[in-house]
Amino acid sequence: MTDATPNNETLVSVLTAPGRSALATIAIVGVHARQIAQSLFTPHRGDFDLENDPGPYYGRFGGDVSDDVVLAETSTTHLPSIEIHCHGGSAMVEALLAQVQQAGAKAVTWQELLRTEGKSEVCIEATEALTRCRTSRAAAVLLDQANGALDRAIEKIASSSDHAAARELLSWQNFGLHLTEPWKILLVGPPNVGKSSLLNAILGHERAIVSPTAGTTRDVVHGETSIDGWSFVFADGAGIRSTEDEIERAGISLIQRAMINADMCLIIQDLSIPKVQNELIPYVDHDHLTIGNKADLGSPWSRDERDQLDQCVSARTGQGVDDLLQQIVRRLVPRIPASGTPVPFTHRQIEILTTLAHRPG
Ligand SMILES: Nc1nc2c(ncn2[C@@H]2O[C@H](COP(=O)(O)OP(=O)(O)OP(=O)(O)O)[C@@H](O)[C@H]2O)c(=O)[nH]1
Ligand SMILES: [Mg+2]
Numbered sequence: 001m002t003d004a005t006p007n008n009e010t011l012v013s014v015l016t017a018p019g020r021s022a023l024a025t026i027a028i029v030g031v032h033a034r035q036i037a038q039s040l041f042t043p044h045r046g047d048f049d050l051e052n053d054p055g056p057y058y059g060r061f062g063g064d065v066s067d068d069v070v071l072a073e074t075s076t077t078h079l080p081s082i083e084i085h086c087h088g089g090s091a092m093v094e095a096l097l098a099q100v101q102q103a104g105a106k107a108v109t110w111q112e113l114l115r116t117e118g119k120s121e122v123c124i125e126a127t128e129a130l131t132r133c134r135t136s137r138a139a140a141v142l143l144d145q146a147n148g149a150l151d152r153a154i155e156k157i158a159s160s161s162d163h164a165a166a167r168e169l170l171s172w173q174n175f176g177l178h179l180t181e182p183w184k185i186l187l188v189g190p191p192n193v194g195k196s197s198l199l200n201a202i203l204g205h206e207r208a209i210v211s212p213t214a215g216t217t218r219d220v221v222h223g224e225t226s227i228d229g230w231s232f233v234f235a236d237g238a239g240i241r242s243t244e245d246e247i248e249r250a251g252i253s254l255i256q257r258a259m260i261n262a263d264m265c266l267i268i269q270d271l272s273i274p275k276v277q278n279e280l281i282p283y284v285d286h287d288h289l290t291i292g293n294k295a296d297l298g299s300p301w302s303r304d305e306r307d308q309l310d311q312c313v314s315a316r317t318g319q320g321v322d323d324l325l326q327q328i329v330r331r332l333v334p335r336i337p338a339s340g341t342p343v344p345f346t347h348r349q350i351e352i353l354t355t356l357a358h359r360p361g
Helices: 033-040 090-102 110-116 121-132 136-146 149-160 163-170 173-177 195-203 246-261 303-307 321-332 347-358
Strands: 010-014 023-030 041-043 057-062 066-073 081-087 183-188 221-227 230-236 264-270 288-293
Touching: 010 090, 010 110, 023 033, 023 090, 023 110, 033 041, 033 081, 033 090, 057 090, 081 090, 110 121, 121 136, 121 149, 121 347, 136 149, 136 230, 149 163, 149 347, 163 347, 173 347, 183 195, 183 246, 195 221, 195 230, 195 264, 195 288, 195 321, 221 321, 230 321, 264 321, 288 321
Parallel strands: 183 230, 183 264, 264 288
Antiparallel strands: 010 023, 023 081, 041 057, 057 066, 066 081, 221 230
16 A cells, blocks of 8 residues: 655544534544644643554643543554544634644645545545445445445456446446435326325325325425335425416426436326326336325226236325335346445446446457
8 A cells, every 4th residue: 555645744634524523533644643643632641652552542632722532543554643532513623623733734635635545536435425325235335345346346347458347337337326315206196196195105204295185285395215225215296287376387397397307206196086198297208107096995997007007005004105115126226236246336437437348459
């Protein structure tokens, strides 16, 4: 592992997320790290001798403004690296950071610090993605990439010009991009078919207003949940119909625009009234499932008409809702990578692989 820090430069960075928290971690890395710690830290008990004992030490860090901290040397390369665990109020973190800078360290982002320690771009991206992913299942895939699965695969492809291997990696791109961004599912259909009721049944709480009045929902209402360890955001909006009501028309245009960015639409119809062909719903080009709701009520639908649907549900009783969720997962996450599989998860990585897949030779 190489380090990119100029010999005389020592860096300081806050490793924890910006904002107030219980605790924060500041890292000092570079040739003068020990010297800087020595000038600002006084242990509550015993000696402070990083050369011979990496700690942890408990003591006071700072001059006029100071904090009780735990300090330890955490070097993994030949470059001295020290972590200070202080209280997390943003004013205290800023004050300590300023004092470390005054003592000679240069403030950098935690990404720059990782780069200095010789970590690859993929590893830095994975570390960043891990702070944003929402489920432990997604985190496990990202940890594999932080530990080098994707770096090793890209290196091998680059040296062997193995186009098929590049294409295989690219087949995971949609899955990979959704490790940090939930899949977007839009509930669409005519007014009063039970879109808001179904959103509430899926989320397990009363997120959207439900009423027998057609045209109740106007704004797009979002709710996030995880299914089988993958993250999804469901969105419900205005029922689509032709109307003179200006506010309802604005709501319909919102939901039509939201369809453009949705990963999948659920086209909902009401089984308790005769089947209507709603030409206003432009779903045919879109990945979608057709749903018949209100299956708890009597229905004028023929057997054939019901069989053409992907799923019958009752938002009121919950009948069929779990089966619907399983269908959604099977459609959007048809393959799950085995442990250790390289998976690209940023647009930068996808671009690199696309170039490798098309490189002559
Ligand atoms: N029996 C029965 N009634 C339902 C079911 N789902 C919804 N409803 C009723 O149907 C009516 C309309 O439900 P909503 O969820 O507000 O329908 P919507 O599609 O969101 O309607 P808009 O927002 O107006 O477009 C309400 O009275 C609900 O209680 C169901 O599965 N079974
Ligand atoms: Mg509604």
